[in-house]
Amino acid sequence: MGVTRRQRALLVQTTLYVVLAAAVVALALVADWPVIRENFWNSGGIGWADGNWGDLITIGMVNTVKYTAIAFAGGLALGLVLALMRLSPVAPYRWLATAYVEFFRGLPALVVMIFMSTGLPIAFGWTPPGGTVGAGLIGLIMVAGAYMAETLRAGIQAVPKGQTEAARSLGMRPGATTVKVVLPQAFRIVIPPLTNEFVLLIKDTALLFLLGAAANERELTSVAKDFLTSGPSAGTATSLIQAALLYLAITLPLTQLVAWLERRQRKAVR
Amino acid sequence: MTASAIEVRGLHKHYGQHEVLKGIDFHVDAGQVVCVIGPSGSGKSTLLRCVNRLEEPSAGEILIEGVDICDRRTDLDEMRSRIGMVFQQFNLFPHLSVLKNLTLAQRSVRGRAKEEAVEVARQNLAKVGLSEKESAYPAHLSGGQQQRVAIARALSMNPDMMLFDEPTSALDPELVGDVLAVMKELAREGMTMMVVTHEMGFAREVGDKLVFMDDGIVVEEGRPAEVLSHPQHERTRSFLSKVL
Ligand SMILES: Nc1ncnc2c1ncn2[C@@H]1O[C@H](COP(=O)(O)OP(=O)(O)OP(=O)(O)O)[C@@H](O)[C@H]1O
Ligand SMILES: [Mg+2]
Numbered sequence: 001m002g003v004t005r006r007q008r009a010l011l012v013q014t015t016l017y018v019v020l021a022a023a024v025v026a027l028a029l030v031a032d033w034p035v036i037r038e039n040f041w042n043s044g045g046i047g048w049a050d051g052n053w054g055d056l057i058t059i060g061m062v063n064t065v066k067y068t069a070i071a072f073a074g075g076l077a078l079g080l081v082l083a084l085m086r087l088s089p090v091a092p093y094r095w096l097a098t099a100y101v102e103f104f105r106g107l108p109a110l111v112v113m114i115f116m117s118t119g120l121p122i123a124f125g126w127t128p129p130g131g132t133v134g135a136g137l138i139g140l141i142m143v144a145g146a147y148m149a150e151t152l153r154a155g156i157q158a159v160p161k162g163q164t165e166a167a168r169s170l171g172m173r174p175g176a177t178t179v180k181v182v183l184p185q186a187f188r189i190v191i192p193p194l195t196n197e198f199v200l201l202i203k204d205t206a207l208l209f210l211l212g213a214a215a216n217e218r219e220l221t222s223v224a225k226d227f228l229t230s231g232p233s234a235g236t237a238t239s240l241i242q243a244a245l246l247y248l249a250i251t252l253p254l255t256q257l258v259a260w261l262e263r264r265q266r267k268a269v270r
Numbered sequence: 271m272t273a274s275a276i277e278v279r280g281l282h283k284h285y286g287q288h289e290v291l292k293g294i295d296f297h298v299d300a301g302q303v304v305c306v307i308g309p310s311g312s313g314k315s316t317l318l319r320c321v322n323r324l325e326e327p328s329a330g331e332i333l334i335e336g337v338d339i340c341d342r343r344t345d346l347d348e349m350r351s352r353i354g355m356v357f358q359q360f361n362l363f364p365h366l367s368v369l370k371n372l373t374l375a376q377r378s379v380r381g382r383a384k385e386e387a388v389e390v391a392r393q394n395l396a397k398v399g400l401s402e403k404e405s406a407y408p409a410h411l412s413g414g415q416q417q418r419v420a421i422a423r424a425l426s427m428n429p430d431m432m433l434f435d436e437p438t439s440a441l442d443p444e445l446v447g448d449v450l451a452v453m454k455e456l457a458r459e460g461m462t463m464m465v466v467t468h469e470m471g472f473a474r475e476v477g478d479k480l481v482f483m484d485d486g487i488v489v490e491e492g493r494p495a496e497v498l499s500h501p502q503h504e505r506t507r508s509f510l511s512k513v514l
Contacts, residue, residue: 165324166361166420170375170427171351180374184365 040241045233052227052239059216060223061246067137067205067219072198074141079148084178086153097149104146110207113139117211132211140204148197155190156182192261199254202247220246273336275300275431275462276321281330283316290316292486294330298431298479303463305473305494308483309509314466317483318435321464322353335430351379354424354432358439360416362408368395368419369404372426380427387426394422398452414445418452431462438469470514474498482506 003011045052085097104112117135121127128135159182167177206221213222220243227239274297283291290313298304306314319325321332323339323346332339339349363371372391376382382390395401398418408416417437424432434453438446450472457463457476467473473480473494480494484505490497498514501507 160361162357162359162361163363166355166357166363167375168347169322169324169350169353169355170424171347171349171379172375173347173378176378180378181363185363188365 039236040238042233042236042238045227045231045236045238045242047232050232052224052231052233052242055223055227055231056220056239056242056246059218060220060243061250063218064202064205064220064247065250067133067140067208068198068202071137071140071144071201071205074137075144075148075197075201076194078141078145079152082145082149083152083156086149087156101146101149104143105150107143109140109143109204110210112143113207113211115139116142131214131217133208133213133217136208136211140201140207144197144201144204148194151190151193151197152186155186155193158189159185189265192258192265195254195258195261199251199258202251202254273333274298275302275335276464277331277333277336278317278321279331279333281317281320281332282328283313283320283325284328290486291320291328294483294486294488296481296488296491298462298464300430300462301460302478303457303461303465303476304479304481305477306464306466306481306483307468307470307473307509307513308489312483313486314483315435318433318464318466321433322350322355324355347379351375351427352430354421354427354429356417356420356424356432356434356437358436360408360413360420360440362416362420362423364408367405367407368400368411371408371419372423375423376426390426390428391422394425395419397425397455398422399448412445413441414448417441417449421449421452421456425456431464432456434463434465434467436466436468438467468513470498482509484509 047053082097082100085093086101088094088097113136116128116139117132120135128138130137163181163185164177167181168174172181205219208219209222209225213219218226224239224243227233228237229235231239233239276298278294278296281291281294282289294313294317296304306317308314316325320327321334323332327340334349334353337344337349339346362368363374366374369388369391372394373382373384373387376387376390377384380387392401392404395404398421400415400418400422403411403415403419408419411419417440421432421437437453438449441449446469450469453463453465453472454476465472465477477494479491480497481491482489482497482501482503482505489505490501490503497506498510501510
């Protein structure tokens with residue numbers, strides 16, 4: 001009698017666990033923990049009163065949230081205009097919006113941001129408002145708007161045609177129908193993907209670091225980067241680990257929220 | 271002679287090569303209840319939807335109280351606000367409470383003040399027997415209740431006439447009666463109604479005229495009892511033998 005399928009599966013699983021355990025034990029034994037701690041979680045940087053947390057949170061994290069909110073609001077407004085243009089009965093509006101969306105979705109956000117902060121002043125002698133941060137944010141908004149336009153368009157198109165027909169048959173004008181009947185339902189549909197967009201934007205604000213900013217305008221990544229070479233944990237990677245933790249403190253709850261919203265929506269559809 | 275409530279002349283409608291309405295002539299007089307029957311795909315919904323121009327007619331004329339609704343100078347939205355429409359799938363606004371469903375267009379189209387709109391809405395909710403549901407959301411109502419709310423929503427615009435597209439076809443059998451009762455009451459009050467339906471009992475009881483459509487044309491029309499008991503055309507006979 002040979003082994004049954006069940007027994008074989010059990011054997012494979014046990015082997016996998018044993019290998020994993022061996023790897024963990026080997027790592028724990030081989031690794032030089034004091035050195036790792038020294039370099040990645042340096043005692044100089046992790047103190048609450050005298051460590052890196054102060055600037056990381058009150059400057060970096062606060063600005064990251066602020067810039068994300070600005071980019072999100074701007075991108076949403078731009079995206080809404082573009083989405084409505086793409087669904088417009090007027091063909092040139094559709095062409096313009098399609099061209100815009102395809103163009104900016106095809107470019108790295110960083111290219112657009114550098115163009116706004118450096119390229120424009122060189123080419124036209126005109127600087128967008130708000131300094132490099134303002135210029136970078138405008139670039140971010142231009143790209144985010146293209147993505148959000150697609151999300152919103154999908155949401156608007158997911159509202160059943162009967163809704164528009166009911167509103168129009170009551171005599172409501174196209175504009176009122178859009179604003180009072182279609183958009184409120186479309187926004188509900190796109191809350192999960194828009195929250196995702198928000199998470200992506202949080203991470204994209206780190207690109208602002210490459211444009212440079214005044215000390216109190218720095219976002220989280222910039223502050224962490226500066227702590228690599230200055231401050232109590234200089235010369236170690238501690239500040240980057242701290243920044244990573246702070247990013248996760250914002251993004252993880254949001255991604256969980258998205259998952260929850262999506263589960264709830266799937267249930268509501270059934 | 272005063273104009274008919276609805277007058278359709280030589281109406282054609284095609285989607286690409288596919289001709290759905292092939293020259294329809296018929297009229298609904300003020301206060302009349304006209305029922306439209308016919309097999310699936312015969313063009314009943316298309317005809318009804320042309321009457322308030324949810325579908326664009328390909329050719330022909332549609333006069334509402336003597337006014338050509340395809341004329342560029344006609345204010346289509348104003349005309350539509352006087353033509354109530356009830357859909358097979360109810361099409362209530364799911365993000366609004368029942369009361370808001372009834373006041374939205376009153377305020378946005380009729381420009382009524384909030385108090386007045388709410389007052390009219392409550393009257394119509396009472397009429398369809400759903401006063402206690404005014405703060406409920408559509409998702410929490412049964413199909414029959416939703417359809418009665420949809421009727422109340424249309425009535426809140428004080429329309430001159432009502433169009434119904436198979437208002438009971440999406441309902442569980444035990445809920446059909448409540449909706450039909452509301453419609454009979456409307457008919458009794460003298461509302462002008464055009465009703466696409468498979469409810470032959472309703473047509474016989476409250477209909478002033480029965481129109482049988484098949485393959486994009488009106489095959490025959492007449493008093494409901496007459497058409498149902500003594501159909502003149504073979505196509506009508508074979509259709510009725512299947513549904514009665
Ligand atoms: N938007 C459209 N594009 C193309 N064809 C259409 C469209 N709407 C309706 N049709 C076609 O027109 C014909 C008539 O449709 P209509 O909905 O008016 O029929 P009906 O009599 O209401 O049928 P039912 O009893 O099934 O509701 C059908 O063959 C249908 O496929
Ligand atoms: Mg139909």
